[in-house]
Amino acid sequence: MSKAIFKILAKVNKALLPSYTKQQLDLAKAKKWQLAIIGWRYYVTKNALD
Template structure:
């Protein structure tokens, strides 16, 4: 059940949130909001793959 939820969230993240890796964002120069979005996407993706 949890895996399905996080898989759906991961797909929504891909559609809605920006991709910082395609933009070649330097994480040392990223704003707090960009770091928060990056961390959220990483967390959801990691949980979806479990």
Template structure:
């Protein structure tokens, strides 16, 4: 059940959150780093 919840969150992230693909992580703002960390956390928990 936990993996299913995270898979749903990953799908919602793709639709709702901005894509940070091809951006330098060192040049991101604090909010963008938080979004990137959240997306990474949900992705690793869904696998």
């Protein structure tokens, strides 16, 4: 996928998905779906910055 698509996805993620850093979520206590959201946001952010 192109970098432009990931930049658009990153903006959508920021607008729609919750920020667990601001909520100070403990990763050890996070549920599976919360970890999936964290992983997705990481993947999109990593590819948008490369």
